[in-house]
Amino acid sequence: MGGEFIMRRTILHVDLNNYYASVECLYRPEIRDKPVIVCGDAEARHGIILAKNYIAKNLGVKTGEAIWEAKQKCPSLVLVRADFQKYLRFSRLAREIYADYSDKIEPYGIDEGWIDVTGTEQIFGTGQDIANQIRQRLRDELGLTGSVGVSWNKIFAKLGSDLKKPDATTVITADNFHEKVWPLPVGELLYVGRSIKRKLQNRAIYTIGDLAKRDISDLKLLLGVWGETLWHFANGFDAATVRLTGESSIIKSIGNSTTTPRDLVNNQDVKLIIYVLAESVAARLRKHGFKCKTVSISVRGNDLMSFERQGKLSDPTFLSNDIANKAMELFKANYRWDNPIRSLGVRGSDLVTADTHVQLDLFDNSNLDAEILAGTVDMLHKRFGHYSVQRCAMLLDRHLTGFNPEQDHIIHPISYFK
Amino acid sequence: MNSKVFVEVTAKHDIYGNVRPLTIKWEDGRVFEVDRLIDVRQAASLKGGGVGIRYTCNIMGKQVYLYDDEGKWFMERK
Numbered sequence: 001m002g003g004e005f006i007m008r009r010t011i012l013h014v015d016l017n018n019y020y021a022s023v024e025c026l027y028r029p030e031i032r033d034k035p036v037i038v039c040g041d042a043e044a045r046h047g048i049i050l051a052k053n054y055i056a057k058n059l060g061v062k063t064g065e066a067i068w069e070a071k072q073k074c075p076s077l078v079l080v081r082a083d084f085q086k087y088l089r090f091s092r093l094a095r096e097i098y099a100d101y102s103d104k105i106e107p108y109g110i111d112e113g114w115i116d117v118t119g120t121e122q123i124f125g126t127g128q129d130i131a132n133q134i135r136q137r138l139r140d141e142l143g144l145t146g147s148v149g150v151s152w153n154k155i156f157a158k159l160g161s162d163l164k165k166p167d168a169t170t171v172i173t174a175d176n177f178h179e180k181v182w183p184l185p186v187g188e189l190l191y192v193g194r195s196i197k198r199k200l201q202n203r204a205i206y207t208i209g210d211l212a213k214r215d216i217s218d219l220k221l222l223l224g225v226w227g228e229t230l231w232h233f234a235n236g237f238d239a240a241t242v243r244l245t246g247e248s249s250i251i252k253s254i255g256n257s258t259t260t261p262r263d264l265v266n267n268q269d270v271k272l273i274i275y276v277l278a279e280s281v282a283a284r285l286r287k288h289g290f291k292c293k294t295v296s297i298s299v300r301g302n303d304l305m306s307f308e309r310q311g312k313l314s315d316p317t318f319l320s321n322d323i324a325n326k327a328m329e330l331f332k333a334n335y336r337w338d339n340p341i342r343s344l345g346v347r348g349s350d351l352v353t354a355d356t357h358v359q360l361d362l363f364d365n366s367n368l369d370a371e372i373l374a375g376t377v378d379m380l381h382k383r384f385g386h387y388s389v390q391r392c393a394m395l396l397d398r399h400l401t402g403f404n405p406e407q408d409h410i411i412h413p414i415s416y417f418k
Numbered sequence: 419m420n421s422k423v424f425v426e427v428t429a430k431h432d433i434y435g436n437v438r439p440l441t442i443k444w445e446d447g448r449v450f451e452v453d454r455l456i457d458v459r460q461a462a463s464l465k466g467g468g469v470g471i472r473y474t475c476n477i478m479g480k481q482v483y484l485y486d487d488e489g490k491w492f493m494e495r496k
Contacts, residue, residue, distance in 0.1 A: 029467045143462025
């Protein structure tokens with residue numbers, strides 16, 4: 001790799017501790033010394049725990065649990081309804097602080113982000129100095145604490161921010177990563193999820209060090225391209241750059257998901273929800289002037305196990321019918337109804353611009369008419385409201401379909417690989 | 419008792435966008451003049467519960483904090 005000849009980068013990863021709960025506790029001093037959880041709307045069945053403070057955490061409350069589960073562990077729990085406007089505001093304020101140190105800020109979700117401060121040593125000091133300054137300012141100016149990881153690549157910076165919480169700086173250098181990173185369980189590494197972890201453990205790879213010391217070609221056989229990527233991650237060879245502020249706004253995919261008001265129990269229910277989601281995805285594709293070539297669905301059963309499947313379309317499209325049909329096809333091929341379904345998502349990716357040239361079908365060009373019709377429906381929605389024109393099927397179960405996914409807030413980390 | 423007190427403020431906004439609070443009206447109706455402005459910065463109020471632009475003011479010989487939380491002004495009760 002010739003690492004000595006490459007200028008070492010200095011990358012920070014800031015992770016705001018217990019973000020939602022900390023913001024709520026800041027606003028309500030009287031609940032700061034009580035166990036606090038932030039949760040969604042219980043009546044619309046979004047009532048899972050989104051965040052908790054350290055007191056609740058120590059009582060064994062976990063993110064993602066249902067409220068009743070948490071209440072069993074801790075009857076005196078203080079419930080706070082999530083207020084996303086507030087969290088977005090604090091997220092923006094935090095980014096304004098980071099912007100004083102660099103123009104390379106890449107947010108990862110609402111409460112995390114990377115900052116590349118390479119070359120600012122003469123102005124602000126070492127990476128560790130900057131990390132400490134940022135933590136101090138987060139405390140003073142926003143009343144929040146953050147954990148900061150400092151390293152020469154994004155992967156180790158993120159790992160570092162997870163090592164010591166709350167309100168701490170962890171520096172991972174080329175000299176100490178063997179002791180600090182390699183003993184960690186391999187699941188701590190970004191992108192090692194449930195299934196990859198299981199595959200690795202079957203090959204006696206338990207720690208990040210085990211992964212790093214493996215022969216790269218073995219890993220490639222086991223995991224494909226991912227094997228190589230993860231090996232590079234584990235050895236600190238990751239060279240992904242921190243994107244410039246604003247650069248990340250390039251849209252790579254458009255998707256919507258929802259947790260339904262009641263569990264879905266048959267294909268008909270699923271079809272209704274998929275239509276609602278596909279309508280919204282299609283409308284947003286049209287709004288941004290895109291067509292998608294790939295459709296993916298995500299399904300979460302009421303056992304909270306989820307999976308994702310994707311499939312290619314024969315032609316790029318921004319029509320809800322095409323998207324919904326593909327989504328339904330994927331669903332039928334992949335779900336066996338072992339459990340009722342709790343939430344569904346539909347996503348269009350592989351985007352191309354809508355005015356791109358396409359090969360027309362020799363005989364059937366009914367899609368052209370459908371595209372004009374979709375444009376007309378968009379206009380009607382704009383002028384007379386979301387519910388002015390609807391699919392007839394939506395009326396089969398208004399309780400289930402009576403939501404507008406476009407107005408739901410969508411906050412989740414975008415993919416690391418752009 | 420809640421230590422966050424929302425207050426009415428008269429302030430001067432100059433043409434450069436600077437804001438200078440001139441008087442504040444305390445919850446019991448008394449109006450106090452801001453004798454001197456010592457410091458202005460973004461800050462969190464742990465005591466009151468909130469964030470905003472913090473004006474460190476000198477009022478009747480005492481140093482107090484006055485916060486502007488996006489147009490809603492508040493102070494901390496002693």
